[in-house]
Amino acid sequence: MSLDVVVLRLREEQIELLLERRERPPFEGSLQLPALRIDEERDRDLETALDRLLAEWSLGDSYREQVCSLGSRERDPRGWSTTLVYLCLVPPTTDLARGQWYPLQSLPALRLAFDHIQLVARALERLRVKSRYSTLPVHLLGEEFTLSELQRAYEIILQTPMNTAAFRKRIHRAEILCDTGRKRTGKQRPAILYRIEAPSCVLFDQVMNGAEG
Amino acid sequence: MSLDVVVLRLREEQIELLLERRERPPFEGSLQLPALRIDEERDRDLETALDRLLAEWSLGDSYREQVCSLGSRERDPRGWSTTLVYLCLVPPTTDLARGQWYPLQSLPALRLAFDHIQLVARALERLRVKSRYSTLPVHLLGEEFTLSELQRAYEIILQTPMNTAAFRKRIHRAEILCDTGRKRTGKQRPAILYRIEAPSCVLFDQVMNGAEG
DNA sequence: TTAATAGTGTCTTTGAGACAATATAAC
DNA sequence: GTTATATTGTCTCAAAGACACTATTAA
Numbered sequence: 001m002s003l004d005v006v007v008l009r010l011r012e013e014q015i016e017l018l019l020e021r022r023e024r025p026p027f028e029g030s031l032q033l034p035a036l037r038i039d040e041e042r043d044r045d046l047e048t049a050l051d052r053l054l055a056e057w058s059l060g061d062s063y064r065e066q067v068c069s070l071g072s073r074e075r076d077p078r079g080w081s082t083t084l085v086y087l088c089l090v091p092p093t094t095d096l097a098r099g100q101w102y103p104l105q106s107l108p109a110l111r112l113a114f115d116h117i118q119l120v121a122r123a124l125e126r127l128r129v130k131s132r133y134s135t136l137p138v139h140l141l142g143e144e145f146t147l148s149e150l151q152r153a154y155e156i157i158l159q160t161p162m163n164t165a166a167f168r169k170r171i172h173r174a175e176i177l178c179d180t181g182r183k184r185t186g187k188q189r190p191a192i193l194y195r196i197e198a199p200s201c202v203l204f205d206q207v208m209n210g211a212e213g
Numbered sequence: 214m215s216l217d218v219v220v221l222r223l224r225e226e227q228i229e230l231l232l233e234r235r236e237r238p239p240f241e242g243s244l245q246l247p248a249l250r251i252d253e254e255r256d257r258d259l260e261t262a263l264d265r266l267l268a269e270w271s272l273g274d275s276y277r278e279q280v281c282s283l284g285s286r287e288r289d290p291r292g293w294s295t296t297l298v299y300l301c302l303v304p305p306t307t308d309l310a311r312g313q314w315y316p317l318q319s320l321p322a323l324r325l326a327f328d329h330i331q332l333v334a335r336a337l338e339r340l341r342v343k344s345r346y347s348t349l350p351v352h353l354l355g356e357e358f359t360l361s362e363l364q365r366a367y368e369i370i371l372q373t374p375m376n377t378a379a380f381r382k383r384i385h386r387a388e389i390l391c392d393t394g395r396k397r398t399g400k401q402r403p404a405i406l407y408r409i410e411a412p413s414c415v416l417f418d419q420v421m422n423g424a425e426g
Numbered sequence: 427t428t429a430a431t432a433g434t435g436t437c438t439t440t441g442a443g444a445c446a447a448t449a450t451a452a453c
Numbered sequence: 454g455t456t457a458t459a460t461t462g463t464c465t466c467a468a469a470g471a472c473a474c475t476a477t478t479a480a
Contacts, residue, residue: 038284071251072257080253082259148433173468185479188431383442396451398451402459
């Protein structure tokens, strides 16, 4: 039994996926997700196994959640296999120990190993659905961020423009941010830098529909 | 690797859980969830394994969804084990081939095998959270049902009274019901009997808060 | 000053929740 | 008629979404 992790980051207005070239058959030369075979000697439970996997990729304490399990006779040509799929969100500046980032747009042109393209689809679906009613996207931003950056993250994930006023009221009401006192300066009015109050995911009471409802 | 299913029904204003007495060690004499060890010869994938398990309990085509996976060295005293937890909702009149129904209220007094009490908690959590923003509870009703019965189901699951007018507007807007033309008669005004349009689970755009908001 | 983005105030619409009114059966 | 439950109409409030306005910096 194995773990497969869909690791995403946000970079230059695009969602990027972490993949690595596979060195041996089956699917030699194809790209694959960060994965791990559970080692019953070393891993006391699924969480520690996931920790071990993410440590190997130096993705230490990033946000993660279980997405689903898939198992079948066909997904691995060598025989029955089961995998537990996780979604992992990391900041834009994450340094890579292994693998490479691929923008989602490039995905159709890539050759992925096993059924990994479906695992990615499931994780993306989770990200998109959950972003409509929770603060999940904050985990794609850095330590400190502005409300505009957060709004942009939602817009990229949900692929629809958001209403700025409504968006801000909503985020403020959720009380998940705290003002760092610092500002992000640029060529224009500086924006307040926020941090998340707790590294969790808060659910809203209403679903966002974006600009066209 | 095994599947464990939390099967629930609604009966006499209570949620009931399907359990069976365990005949052999470990946890001999304790109660356990319907479970199955995946048979890589017979089961082509997880879905067919689940079908096989539910068929053994004559719970044929009832509603089911994956809740989570749990795996650790401790959950089975015989060694590492992983289970995939499913939630299954059945109508009140379901005939049992095996096991027995236990009202949730009686659960604290029961002795459950393994970590099954936690699996039940996870599945119940899913039912409660998802009932706030979806039509999930319809799967606990029979083929035909009235809006009052549906409202009562929500109230029992969420443990809070609902506003009747708001509830009905919401359900009608979701367009998941169709009028059977038949009526449920009693000692009072007959109520329209509805069927669900498709055996699925529709998400609302807003979360229900119940009477006190 | 202008350009550019940050942030807010106001209006409209939608739907939740409260509550009362009406409807339709059995008796 | 009375009783009991089903169903709907009206009101208020909260929040989304639209849109325009103000704020604050760099250049």
